[in-house]
Amino acid sequence: MDGRDESPTVSRRHEILLVSAAEFIRSGYAGTSMSKIARALGMQKASLYHHFPGKEDLFVACIDEAFAGTHLRLEAIADDASLTIRARFEAALDELYAIYLGQEMGMMPALIAEAAARIPAIGEQFFDGLFAQQDAAIMKVIEQGVAAGEFRVENREALVHMIFGPIIMASMSVQMLSGSSRRDCLVPLDELRQGHKAMLVAAITRTN
Amino acid sequence: MDGRDESPTVSRRHEILLVSAAEFIRSGYAGTSMSKIARALGMQKASLYHHFPGKEDLFVACIDEAFAGTHLRLEAIADDASLTIRARFEAALDELYAIYLGQEMGMMPALIAEAAARIPAIGEQFFDGLFAQQDAAIMKVIEQGVAAGEFRVENREALVHMIFGPIIMASMSVQMLSGSSRRDCLVPLDELRQGHKAMLVAAITRTN
C-alpha cells in the first residue's frame, strides 16, 4: 500500500512517470522529446520505448498519474464532520490553491490544452475524469451548505468557473513569471487567495 | 490608417504575422515549425527568414500583433458616456468574452505560458504590456463606479483574477474540447457569461 510492496516493474514505471511529467511540465508536450526524458532518467531511449509504446501513451499516463489522488484530499475535507460547512468550503479552496500552486500542477491546464490539439482524446478525458473529480468534490461541500440552508447556488456552471478560473489563472501567471524577479509583486498569492475566498463565500452565502 | 497606405513591405509583414499567429495558436510554440508557417504562407522557408531573424523574434512579434488594439475597444466602452456605469461594466465584460472566445485569442494565455519557458522575456512583456492594458481598461470602469459611490473594491488583485480567470478558463476549455461533440454541453458559454457577470456585479455593487 505504501509502495514498498510494489514489484520492481511497477516502481520503475512510477519513476518514469514522475520524471516524464516533470519534463512535460517544464517544456510542454511538443517541446519534450523522448530523448530528453530518457536522459533525465539515466536510461537509453530504446529502453524507454520498452515501457511505453510511444510518446502519446506516455503523456496520457503522466496526466493520469499527476492528478491521481488530488480529489481524495478534497473529498476528505468534504467529509470532515469536525469542521463547519463554511470552514470545509474554505479549507477545500485552500487545498485547491495548494494543489495548483504548491506542487508542479501549475502548468497542467496549459499543458493539457496544448496536447489536446495533437491528442484529441486528452481533452474529454481530462474533463470527464480528472477535472470532474475535483469539481464534484468542491461542489459536494457547497451542496451540503445548500441542504443546510446556509448556501445558495444560482448558476452552477458559472460558480465552478469562478472557483477554478482564478486559481488556474494564478498558477499560469506564476509559471509565466517564473523567470521574473517581480513575480511575487505581480501575483501576490496570499492576498489573492484570501480575496478570492471572501468573494466566493459572499457570493454563495444566503443572506436573510 | 486603414492599411491601403501601407507599403508592400509593411503589409507583407502584417500578413506573415497573421498567418504565423494562427499556426502558433493551433499547434503551440514548440509544435509550430518555420517550415509549416512558410508553407501556410505559400513561400519558402528562406524567404521567411528574410523577414524575421528567427523563430523567437517572429513569435514575439506575433503576440504583440495579436493583442494590439484589444484594449482600445475596452477603453472606448469605459469612455462611453451614453451608458450607465453598470452598463459599461457589463459591456466591458461582454467585450472581454468576445476577445477571448470570439476570436482566436483563447489559446493565448496557454501559448504564452508555454513559450515563456523558452523565451523568458515573454512573460514579463505580456504582464507589463498587453495584459496590463486590458486590466487597466476594465479597472477604469470600476473606478468610475467607486467614484460615483456605486461600486466598492475590497481586494483589487483578487477582483482582477475573478474577472479574467473564469474567462481564460472558459476559453481554454473550449480549445481543449475543440474535437469533442460535447463541447457546448460541457462549456455552456452564454449561461456561463451571464452567471459570471451577475456574480461580479453583486460582488462590487455597494449595498446600503
Add this chain to the structure above:
DNA sequence: GTCTATATTTCGATAGAC
C-alpha cells in the same frame, strides 16, 4: 524578396545483441 539547395542537428521509433 524569393527562390533552390544544403548543412547540421534532433526528432520519434525500431532492430537486434546481451
Add this chain to the structure above:
DNA sequence: GTCTATCGAAATATAGAC
C-alpha cells in the same frame, strides 16, 4: 530490461543565385 546502432523524417538556420 537495457543497451548500441540506425532509420527516415523533420527541425532551425544559412549560402548564394536571380
